[in-house]
Amino acid sequence: MKLPRQVFLFLVSFFALINGWTQDKPNIVFILSDDAGYADFGFQGSKEFKTPELDKFAKNSVIFTQAYVSAAVCGPSRAGLLTGKYQQKFGFEENNVPGLMSKNGITGDDMGLPLDQKTMADYLKEQGYKTAIFGKWHQGNADRFHPTKRGFDEFYGFRGGARSYMPYGTDNELKRDEDRLERGFGDFKEHDGYLTDDLAEEANSFMERNQKNQFFIYLAFNAVHTPMEATEEDLKKVQGLTGKRKTLAAMAIAMDRACGKVFDHIKELGLDKNTLIVFTNDNGGPSDANESLNDPLSGTKANHLEGGIRVPFLMSWPGKLKPNTVYDNPISTLDLLPTFLNAAGGDVNAVEGLDGVDLIPYVQGKNNGKPHEVLYWKKENRGAIRQNDWKLVRFPDRPAELYNIKEDIAETNDLASKYPEKVRELYKKLFDWELTLERPLWQLERRFEGKAATRMDTYRKHN
Structure with missing residues (x-):
């Protein structure tokens, strides 16, 4: 049967429009490094570390100078970015899973991202995306927390928080089940070579298989x-450094190379014009463990000074974001989920309880306000709040401290005694926010609080 001309033209236009909508949805590639130092990238000013691929990417990106994570350690930071919510709202206190926990509350493999929380992968799947995670999960070891049950179609990586970069076998003993390399669900088989390179190759394979979606x-x-492991080839490329610092630089070379492989493959597949890419880090560098540098920031991983919570952050989206530009207002990794969801054609306004915002209108200049007037951090008795340029840090073992971050990025000039009313105001605001949170589902043994304070004081800048 021959269709009337008007009907035929309507159908052609309709399917063209649908196809256009589909093409407008970008592919999304989110790259997260682990425990990197704030200063240990070329685009962050390092003269010691060689990161040419990320430096090149930075020139084609927006550089965010005040990007924050929602927690100063790996697991809770990832729980926040995966859900777009302060993780304390659902009891994921600032402690990793599993760990040396108090006998009160959940312990062992019962710890994990609560099952009633949807992830960015869940939301993107609803928008028709094929979803995959490659590398570190760290959101619970039990099967019920598995990535393939949290919105990811594919998983290639390990469930725990850290593992060897070399294959486990006769010469490299596996000590924890959660460190095993896994493909999909329950298919455990070790890789060949160096894991950082392997993860990039797996990501590229996924892109090849899904380039039409x-x-x-x-x-x-x-x-x-950690562990501090680099290949001999990469170690030979590092000059002028020794010890852990040299190994760290070699590990950074491998990660930079892996990022470059992914960037290049996106271009080779012809996907570079419609792919949104973000690169950032999960928390501040643990200078005592891997000799990372967080300059010019005070502090390290596991504390709420800037060195524990401020991270490098790059975002690229050709045709949507102007390359080689800088965005200076504070943002949070909580913003990733709403940014990705809106870009994918979803409606962030339909999602209840989000603490992040869609960054695109701010970066494009369509919204001249600040994404966040206030940001919060909390780990048991410790906490911090940043309101505009003022930041209060609360401790269990000393009076609270007050800093003007715009004027004092290194947090060397405590203004608490000069502005007691501002201390009271921010202290009360932080407490009011805490009243909205769930009790922690698990807590680290108390003795580790002392270690966190010692680490902070050791790596604090001084006038």
């Missing part, structure tokens, strides 16, 4: 987290 890749490197 919109896809979301969460490339969660364990680099440059």
